[in-house]
Amino acid sequence: xxxxxxxxTWTLKRIAAVIxxxxxxxxxxxxxxxxxxxxxxxxDKDRLSIATxxxxxxxxxxxxxxxxxxxxTVFLDAIEGGMVNxxxxxxxxxxxxxxxxxxxxxxxxxxxxxxxxxxxxEQINNLRQTRLLLDQNDLNxxxxxxxxxxxxxxxxxxxxxxxxxxEKKLVSDREFxxxxxxxxxxxxxxxxxxxxYRNDSIARSFQLSQLRQSEGRMNxxxxxxxxILNNLVITAPIAGQLATPQQLEIGQAINPGQxxxxxDILDEFKVRVPIDELYLPRIGQGLRGKFTLSGQDYELxxxxxxxxxxxxxxxxxxxxxxxxxxxxRRGQSVRIRLELGQSEQSMLLPTGGFFKDTGGNWVFVxxxxxxxxxxxxxxxxxxxxxxxxxxxxxxxxxxxxxGYENFGNNEVLELR
Numbered sequence: 001x002x003x004x005x006x007x008x009t010w011t012l013k014r015i016a017a018v019i020x021x022x023x024x025x026x027x028x029x030x031x032x033x034x035x036x037x038x039x040x041x042x043x044d045k046d047r048l049s050i051a052t053x054x055x056x057x058x059x060x061x062x063x064x065x066x067x068x069x070x071x072x073t074v075f076l077d078a079i080e081g082g083m084v085n086x087x088x089x090x091x092x093x094x095x096x097x098x099x100x101x102x103x104x105x106x107x108x109x110x111x112x113x114x115x116x117x118x119x120x121x122e123q124i125n126n127l128r129q130t131r132l133l134l135d136q137n138d139l140n141x142x143x144x145x146x147x148x149x150x151x152x153x154x155x156x157x158x159x160x161x162x163x164x165x166x167e168k169k170l171v172s173d174r175e176f177x178x179x180x181x182x183x184x185x186x187x188x189x190x191x192x193x194x195x196x197y198r199n200d201s202i203a204r205s206f207q208l209s210q211l212r213q214s215e216g217r218m219n220x221x222x223x224x225x226x227x228i229l230n231n232l233v234i235t236a237p238i239a240g241q242l243a244t245p246q247q248l249e250i251g252q253a254i255n256p257g258q259x260x261x262x263x264d265i266l267d268e269f270k271v272r273v274p275i276d277e278l279y280l281p282r283i284g285q286g287l288r289g290k291f292t293l294s295g296q297d298y299e300l301x302x303x304x305x306x307x308x309x310x311x312x313x314x315x316x317x318x319x320x321x322x323x324x325x326x327x328x329r330r331g332q333s334v335r336i337r338l339e340l341g342q343s344e345q346s347m348l349l350p351t352g353g354f355f356k357d358t359g360g361n362w363v364f365v366x367x368x369x370x371x372x373x374x375x376x377x378x379x380x381x382x383x384x385x386x387x388x389x390x391x392x393x394x395x396x397x398x399x400x401x402x403g404y405e406n407f408g409n410n411e412v413l414e415l416r
Contacts, residue, residue, distance in 0.1 A: 041410040053393045058346035061339045061383050066273035067395040068385040072265035074238050080233040081256040082106035084248055091244040095236040104232040113228050120222045127215050134204050135266035141197040148190040155293045161184040269324050271300055274313040282340050289338035293325050347389035352401025365414055366398040372413040
């Protein structure tokens with residue numbers, strides 16, 4: 001007798017198929033919704049520079065190099081040219097005011113001075129001769145007035161006596177008229193002569209004043225011409241150290257106006273600092289900096305800015321705010337930490353080669369699994385040690401700060 005065999009619903013084959021399908025569907029769902037599709041790259045961790053984000057005081061400063069220079073320098077320019085006859089003081093010598101440095105020789109200048117002195121002496125003698133003639137003319141007019149006064153003194157009594165006698169009819173009309181005419185002629189002559197003398201005296205006084213002024217100017221010119229030869233003996237205008245661009249030799253020609261050296265005042269120094277033109281808008285008088293010399297810090301302050309830009313750089317003068325360092329020399333170089341602003345509390349990321357590849361817009365940050373993930377950030381100011389982090393990083397996170405040129409466009413770095 002046949003028996004009906006019941007067919008099983010869940011066979012091993014069907015269960016295996018269901019489980020396989022579920023796994024496949026789950027894998028697809030995971031790949032679609034949860035799997036990491038970012039591009040990755042294996043990187044040797046030992047070849048990377050990794051820094052930790054920290055919170056601290058951000059100081060906005062730059063490192064610049066400057067040269068020590070005397071605070072005051074007097075340049076030596078030749079007033080008159082000539083050949084070097086004697087070298088009394090050489091470069092590096094310490095001078096007192098008035099010390100002779102060089103003696104020049106200029107035969108043409110000496111001859112020219114002699115000719116000019118001769119001309120001036122002739123002009124001065126002509127002025128003195130003119131003044132002598134004016135004085136003689138004055139004496140002559142005074143003599144004429146004296147002679148007229150003498151004649152009047154003789155004729156006046158005679159005229160009065162003859163007048164009385166004429167009234168008494170004791171002298172003739174002719175005799176009286178002769179005496180009268182002589183007396184009146186001399187009175188009129190005195191009046192005219194005195195008027196002429198007065199006018200001549202006014203003109204003479206003005207002429208003498210002009211002559212004295214001209215003579216004074218000529219004497220001053222004569223002294224100036226005489227002093228021209230003194231310019232051939234070059235002396236130190238101040239005390240200090242002599243510095244010449246090259247060794248001066250006997251027989252060397254020096255032209256008028258040529259700069260042959262300078263005198264440095266050694267009791268005070270400054271630092272001349274070239275700075276990149278990018279920082280020109282941020283540089284102002286009063287900004288401070290510091291450098292270390294022989295284990296001691298020295299502070300400086302910007303006192304003068306030279307806005308002229310040469311080869312992409314401009315220069316500033318910085319003065320010491322305290323004592324000058326002992327033993328410094330002209331031309332010595334110092335490395336200065338120049339502050340551009342006030343210090344502030346900020347999130348800090350150490351500087352590194354990553355910036356030139358990312359522009360500071362993103363970095364690779366280490367995650368909990370020990371790998372590095374790309375993350376967008378925003379950086380602010382920069383100094384030689386740190387970047388100021390404005391967004392994207394928190395204190396304690398680790399960031400790859402070495403160069404990213406070998407990472408391509410990968411978004412995840414698996415560190416080995």
